[in-house]
Amino acid sequence: MLFPTFTFILFFLPVTVLLYFLLSGKYPAIARWFLVAASFVFYSWFNWSYSLILAGTLVMNWFFANLLYMRKSRWILALGILCNVLLLGYFKYYDFFIENINAVFGTSFVLKHILLPLGISFFTFQQISFLQLVYSGGLAKRYSFGSYALFVCFFPQLIAGPIVLPDEMMSQFDDRKNSVFNASNAAAGLYLFALGLGKKILLADFFAEIADPGFSAVSCNFFEAWKTVLAYTFQIYFDFSGYCDMATGIGLIFNIALPQNFNAPYRSLSITDFWRRWHMTLGRFLMHGIYIPLGGNRHGNFRTCCNLWIVFLVSGIWHGAGWMFVLWGVMHGAALSLHRVWSKFGKWQMPAIPAQILTFLFVALAWVPFRAECTQTTMKIYRAIFMPQSFAFRMPDMFQMILFGIAFILILFFPTAYDMGKKFRPTWVNALVTIALFVASMFLFVKVSPFIYFNF
Amino acid sequence: MKKLWEILKKIYSAETGSAGWCKITVTAIAGIIGGAALLSYVVDPFYRYREPFFYNKVYYEIYLTAPALVRDADFDLFMLGTSMARNFFLSDIDEAFGCKSLKFAASGGTMRDLKKFFDEAVEAKQDSLKRVIFSLDIYPMNKPHAQYEEYDFMYEDGIRQEYRYLFSRKTYSSMIYLIKRKMRPKRIRKHQADPNRMFATEYKGKPYGLQEVIKDAYYNQAVHHTQTPYNKAAYEMNLHTQLLPMFDKHPQIRFTVYLPPYHIYTYCQSEEFGEADMLIRQRSEVMKALLKRPNVTLHDFQADPSYVCDHGIFSDVQHFNNAAARRVLADLVSGRRQIRSEKEVELNEQALRKLIAENMPQYYRHMQEFRRK
Numbered sequence: 001m002l003f004p005t006f007t008f009i010l011f012f013l014p015v016t017v018l019l020y021f022l023l024s025g026k027y028p029a030i031a032r033w034f035l036v037a038a039s040f041v042f043y044s045w046f047n048w049s050y051s052l053i054l055a056g057t058l059v060m061n062w063f064f065a066n067l068l069y070m071r072k073s074r075w076i077l078a079l080g081i082l083c084n085v086l087l088l089g090y091f092k093y094y095d096f097f098i099e100n101i102n103a104v105f106g107t108s109f110v111l112k113h114i115l116l117p118l119g120i121s122f123f124t125f126q127q128i129s130f131l132q133l134v135y136s137g138g139l140a141k142r143y144s145f146g147s148y149a150l151f152v153c154f155f156p157q158l159i160a161g162p163i164v165l166p167d168e169m170m171s172q173f174d175d176r177k178n179s180v181f182n183a184s185n186a187a188a189g190l191y192l193f194a195l196g197l198g199k200k201i202l203l204a205d206f207f208a209e210i211a212d213p214g215f216s217a218v219s220c221n222f223f224e225a226w227k228t229v230l231a232y233t234f235q236i237y238f239d240f241s242g243y244c245d246m247a248t249g250i251g252l253i254f255n256i257a258l259p260q261n262f263n264a265p266y267r268s269l270s271i272t273d274f275w276r277r278w279h280m281t282l283g284r285f286l287m288h289g290i291y292i293p294l295g296g297n298r299h300g301n302f303r304t305c306c307n308l309w310i311v312f313l314v315s316g317i318w319h320g321a322g323w324m325f326v327l328w329g330v331m332h333g334a335a336l337s338l339h340r341v342w343s344k345f346g347k348w349q350m351p352a353i354p355a356q357i358l359t360f361l362f363v364a365l366a367w368v369p370f371r372a373e374c375t376q377t378t379m380k381i382y383r384a385i386f387m388p389q390s391f392a393f394r395m396p397d398m399f400q401m402i403l404f405g406i407a408f409i410l411i412l413f414f415p416t417a418y419d420m421g422k423k424f425r426p427t428w429v430n431a432l433v434t435i436a437l438f439v440a441s442m443f444l445f446v447k448v449s450p451f452i453y454f455n456f
Numbered sequence: 457m458k459k460l461w462e463i464l465k466k467i468y469s470a471e472t473g474s475a476g477w478c479k480i481t482v483t484a485i486a487g488i489i490g491g492a493a494l495l496s497y498v499v500d501p502f503y504r505y506r507e508p509f510f511y512n513k514v515y516y517e518i519y520l521t522a523p524a525l526v527r528d529a530d531f532d533l534f535m536l537g538t539s540m541a542r543n544f545f546l547s548d549i550d551e552a553f554g555c556k557s558l559k560f561a562a563s564g565g566t567m568r569d570l571k572k573f574f575d576e577a578v579e580a581k582q583d584s585l586k587r588v589i590f591s592l593d594i595y596p597m598n599k600p601h602a603q604y605e606e607y608d609f610m611y612e613d614g615i616r617q618e619y620r621y622l623f624s625r626k627t628y629s630s631m632i633y634l635i636k637r638k639m640r641p642k643r644i645r646k647h648q649a650d651p652n653r654m655f656a657t658e659y660k661g662k663p664y665g666l667q668e669v670i671k672d673a674y675y676n677q678a679v680h681h682t683q684t685p686y687n688k689a690a691y692e693m694n695l696h697t698q699l700l701p702m703f704d705k706h707p708q709i710r711f712t713v714y715l716p717p718y719h720i721y722t723y724c725q726s727e728e729f730g731e732a733d734m735l736i737r738q739r740s741e742v743m744k745a746l747l748k749r750p751n752v753t754l755h756d757f758q759a760d761p762s763y764v765c766d767h768g769i770f771s772d773v774q775h776f777n778n779a780a781a782r783r784v785l786a787d788l789v790s791g792r793r794q795i796r797s798e799k800e801v802e803l804n805e806q807a808l809r810k811l812i813a814e815n816m817p818q819y820y821r822h823m824q825e826f827r828r829k
Contacts, residue, residue, distance in 0.1 A: 006619045010489070183474035190481060426477030427469060431484070438485045442492075443625050 001045035003193075003246045004201055004445055012042065017253055024179035032146045032173060035254070039153035043118070050117045057087060058149055061127040068134045069142065077135040081128055088124045091117055096321030119159040121318055123152050125285055130166045132289070143170045156250040160243055162261040162281040169256070178255035184426070189252030191430055192421040194437040196245030199238040199417070201441035203410075206403055207235035215377055225384035227396065232371050233364040234407045237266065240279070245417040252421070259284075260418045266363070266411045269355045270343075271335040274363055282318075286311050301344060305337035312336065324369040324378060331366045489623075496622040501630040502610060503528065504621055511638055515654045517630065518562050519604045522573050523611055526580040531558035534577045536570055537591025539563040540716040540774060543656045544781040552785040555587060561655045567694035568602035572611070574702055583708070589788070590713040594739050597699070600690035657771075658778045664771050670822045672772035673721050677728075677823070686734050695742060703749040712788055713746055714755035715739065717763035717780070719770045723812045724819035732812060736805055743801045754795045755788055759808040765815070 001008050016038045024031035044051040064080035067073075089097075095111045102109055130148070133139045143151075147170040157164060172178055214220060214228025244261040251258040261280050268274035275283050287296075291311045297304040309330070316329020350358070365385070372378040396404075415423075424430065472480060500506060502517065503524035515521070533555035535541060542561035549557040560573045570590075578585060604611065609620035621627060648655075703711055726732035739758070746752050757763050769780040787793055795801055 006623065007616070183478055187474040187477045187481075190478065425469070425471055426474045427471050428467065431472070431477055431481045434481050435484045435488070439488050442489060442623060443628060445623060 001042050003243070003250075004197055004441060006442075006445060007045075012038075013250065013253075020254065021179075021181040028176065028179045029144075029146060031179065032150055035155075036146065036149045036153050039150070039155035039158055042155040043153070043158060046118050047115065053087075053091075053117045053120070054123065054153065057084070057123065057127060058152055061131060061152075062145055062148060064131055065134045065148070068131065072135060072137070074135075077131055080131045084124050084128050084131075088120060090114070091120055093317075093321045122161050122163055123158065125163050125289075125318075126152055126166075129163075129285060129289065133166055138167075140167050140171060143174065147173045154251075154256070156247040156254075156256075157258055160240070160247075161279075162244055162247065162259050163285050164259060164281065165284075168259065172256050180255075182255050185252045185255050187426050188421050188424040189249040191249070191424050191434050192252060192417060193246050193249030194434040195417040195420065196242040196247075196249060197441045198437035199242030199245065201444045202437070203403070203407060204235050204237075204239035204242055205444065207231045207238065207407070210400060210403075211235050211371070215371060215381070219380065220384050222384055222388035223394070225381050225388075227400075229364050229368060229381065229385070230404065232367050233266075233360075234404075234411075236367060236371075237262075237411070238407070241417070245421075248418065248421065262416060262418070264411070264416050266360055267356060268359050268363075269352055270359055271332065271339050271362065272343075274359055275332075275336070282315070286315055290314055301341065305340060308336045308340065309333035319370070322373075324372055324374070327369040327378070328366055331369070335362060335366075492628075493619070493622045495631070496627050499631050499634065501627055501634055502621075504610065511634055512649060513651070514634065514637070514648045515651065516648045517626070518560060518565075518655060519569070520607050520610050520626065520630075522560065522604070523576055525560075526558065526573075526577045529558045531556050531581070532584055533557040533587045533589065534574070534581075534585060535559040535561075535589040535591070536574055536577075537561055537716070538565045538570070538593045538596055540593055540718075540776075541591040543658050543776065543778045544785065545656065545778060546652050546654060548778075548782050548785055549589070552789050553587065553589075559654050561591075562603075563655075564603060566596045566599040566602055567698045568600075569604050570596070571698040571702060572602065572604050576611070578706065578709075585709060587710045587712070590711055591716050592699075592713050592742070593716065594735055594742070597691050597694045597738060597742070598687040600687060600693065656778065657775070662771060662777075664768055664777055666767040666822075669719050669721055669767060669770050669773055670826050673725055673819075674823060674826050676725060676773065686731050691738055695745065699742070700745060700749075703746070703752055707751050709751060711749070711752045712755070713752055714784065714788060714793075715743070715758045716784070717757040717760060717776060718774045719767070719772075720761075720764040720811055720815045721819050721822075722773045723758075723808065724815050725773065727812050727816060728819075736808060739808075740801050740805050743795055743804075744798050747795065747798060747801070755793045756795050756801075756804050757784060757787070757793055759804045759811060760793055761811060764811065 001012060003009075016035070020031055020035055020038075023034055040051050040054070043054055060083060061080065064076060064083070067076045068080070091114055094114055098109045098111055101107055130151070143166070148166075150173050151164070151166055151169045152158075154169065208231075210231035211228055214224060214231065217224070220228065241262040244258075248258045248260075259281055263277040263280065265274055265278035268277055291307055294307045294310060295303055296307065310333075312329040312333035313326065314329070315332070316325040316327070319325045319328070365382075368381045369378045372381065471477075497505065500508065502520040503513070507513065507524075507528055515525075518525075533549065533553055535544060535549055535557055537560070539561055541559065542563070544559055544561075546557050546559055549555075549559065558577070560570075560577075562569050562573065565573075574588070577588075607624075607626065609617040609624070650656075723732050723735075726735055743754060743756065746754050763769070763776070763780065763783075766780075769776045771777065795804065
């Protein structure tokens, strides 16, 4: 089920909220299981067989967690992680792996064209982090299976994050205070949801209409290539941060605070800064799950740079089974290493505005392989930008210019939706904004496109 | 000024309390959504629920109104085609064939669109549909997509489709259009209001003739690089899964299929772009396949100089006027230009190639002159 659909907004969300709070006052454990069941309904809406995989991984990881509770064995942890990685590998990377084997060795192994279960990368990462914490004794207490199941399945963050940590979620599920309807949380949640809805429907989907033809065109000139790149840069930001705002908003309605995932990333002054602001929960997971175990920055500059490269290779592959994602990861790994060397040995610090522009341009250009499905498309765009054959300029239409203008203003000068949600006051103006965004988005639901991060 | 600023600040920061805020916001959203749904249901601009009861039926947006039009109309002859079929009037068809007709002329329609319309008509009329006149374009045979799919909610039932209709942007823009028409009835477009003309674009004073043809050819030349006139995979798909099954699955229906006359400059232009040969081959292949169907009568007007070289009947390189449409009807009834054998297909192919070759110098000259202007 998608958030910006009538099914979700008119039926699923109100019914779930109503029944949850009717139950949670007297029967919190039943209410928790009700929310798990609702999350399964939400997940099965795409394809019912997905829910079997989700249920299977839940039971499997709970089994490993219990083994770890009984005996803190490195082998049990390794086996648990391996099972998760193999499952992810099978569903997400099997065809990619076989394709490459066939290409390199000339073999003809049959591709399985496996349908990728939605959000598998997200819930796999969450469950791996749970096993790690059980093993290291890092959890505040021993949680029930109900809390664990809800931590993995909680529908606002099930499909595309934010990637949450066990303690930060399960402690909230267990808190009795959160089982009572809280009007100020609900109001802030509704407001955040409307902001996210507006970002997705009124901005991201329109940018998609500019970006998609640019990527699929046979050829493009210098200006068209830039228009395409910028449109996708805005599309992916508004799409993903819009989704996260909606997820955070729904979480708040249930009195659950989800972690911040975006903090005005296009205002970053360096690529390191960018990764502190973009998909922050993935960065947090990769830092704790890979970068620090590899040694982090404790073994000299060369090892640090190598670790950064490894982290971003994993990040690239995590995003999708394709060489273009690897290229995207390599570009970011290289840029982060370069920035590290520069900030360590460089004697000159770039002023803020050029640094911000340079970071933005790099990030925008790095989105090209991320979006392009193949090398040809990537090269087409890069060639048009760096070795242009034609500078034929066609004025974009008024609507597109307004759209780009609004996006720049929102990205550069507006507070983030997360901050707006935190500072939310139940004013008439905020009510009008919420109503206007809901209603304006409502008329565009018919053509709504899936979130970009659903693919990952 | 300061006072105004104070007032604005007060309004901006006026609070209602969280519970009240939630109630007001949710009620307002629910009210607007409910109101919008009710409005869509009552106005029903594409006649999904009923025939219009407080405004006259408008023949527009064929991809949206098609299911309702076939459902509500009484007909036993169905004329189907792209925009090439638009200037036929129903009274002329009725008179020529002695039937009660309904005409669907889908501008920019692809073969999949036409097949869908045909299926809708068959489903709506079951056994009472006796005859189909099919205006068969070659260009749409090369298009893989279907335009109706954008509005597939009009062709399906179910709660999801209902709300897709009730909240479609198209539904609301059409409601505004209907209100405008109601307020300024003098500006009603005749082809949309007149059930006899139904989708026709013929109106008093519409320009026809060579200048219009050249102007259109010049425009086509400018946008040609954005189009894909020849697509083998789409052609094969359309021929075998869309076109031929129509005839094979309904042996009880008599099909009169004709290749509509394009102005000869259409093919001259294809020749200029190096596509004419492929299109002519497709034409012949389709005709040969149709000859094998016993329930099909086939006519070809594309190699008939009395049509394709008559500048006066065309408003652009392809669309002809009602007078020409009446001539086509008369020819369909009399059997003129009927194709009965593969030999005749080949003769027509040769005739068309000859016509193109003869007209190419004149075509180039006209285009050059227009460019200079």
